Amino acid sequence: MLKVDVIEKGTVVDHIKAGKGAKVLKLMGIGEDYPYRVALMMHVPSKKTKEKDIVKIAERMITEKEANIIALISPGATINIIEEGKVKKKYTVDLPEKLEGNGICPNPNCITRSEKDVEQRFAKEDSNYRCHYCERVFKAEELV
């Protein structure tokens, strides 16, 4: 049984879609120069989804914007905010109805890709997102 120490303060993202844990770290800007403890567990057995990834990041509180982005690549992931060794706040991220200031339109001919300072905007349609500007529809994870 794989065992990873608890963290005193930081963020645990659980129930990440298997294989996407490394991407969660990347999205949070956690790289090789991050000076605190980080754990990435991949393909961990899960009752709900057969397998999942988990990340634990010491001394780093996830922002709302980061949580919204994680929702795009892994809806259903659980965010745990840890303080003094205890879960202070816990919530599940899901695909938001609207995305404003988050995500990047993958259409290279979209005006948002060439014009500076344009806030990205998407509206959810079923489980996809339509760009407010170019009107094209993309899978949620394509926006990351």
Add this chain to the structure above:
Amino acid sequence: MDLISIRDLNKETVGEILDLANDVADGKKKPDLKGKIIATLFFEPSTRTKLSFQSAAMRTGMSDLDFLADLSSLKKGESFADTIKTVEGYADILVVRHKKEGSARLAADMSEKPVVNGGDGGNQHPTQTLIDLFSIRRMKGKIGELNVTLMGDLKHARTMRSLLYGLSMFGANVTLISPKGLEMDPEYIKEVEEKFKVKVKTKNEPEFRDADVLYVCRIQAERFADPYEAQSVMKKFRLMKSDLEGTKKELIILHPLPKINEIDAEIDKMPQAKYFEQAHYGVPLRIAVIDYVLRK
């Protein structure tokens, strides 16, 4: 109001614009917009859209600010957004054409003045769609229940996607004919079918005997990797006089223009050829659009 995408319009609004265009075309209404200024901001080339907007503006008494991209501060590196924010202070309505998709929406979001999309890359060209609907309704008396065939490169032509949307809004029976590999995105067809509860037929062969309206668009040779295939496909889909044998007597043929060689010149003289009349309807339709968006 802004006019950016056919997706923003409902059947009632489209109907009001078409009714107004009809009255303008018949000389029953003549909007008086003297004292108003239109800015035609075309960041890429255009013949019909730009000239018909300018003609429409002149016929209502408006003045036109003609933006020439090559002679503007774009050459000094000014952004699209800054250009829009500047020009909105000089005019009452802005018509924008730009190669980037979503450019007109961005202009509308930034401008207090009404913005009309004159074509944004491969995305939308709503006034062309309105001209197409207007032409069909004026020539055939209705849109709903007509058999309308759209033929050509349906994958890349922006006008065809918007037109399918507009035709389906009015309940036309649409058939899409395109060479293999140049079919319209099936996801888009599905979206239209679900939204308007219609069934869209698709084919890869140029067969349109049951059509009331045949709408042709270009197939560009550069879309094919193999020049021989390009040549044979373009020949197969080139509309010849002989292709009209056995078609409905009252068939009308439309085309957004410019046409290059997808319709044989002999057809231009036939009564079915309505594409120049369709292009001329750009003026009354755009008079209606300018008047409508300035009032709403």
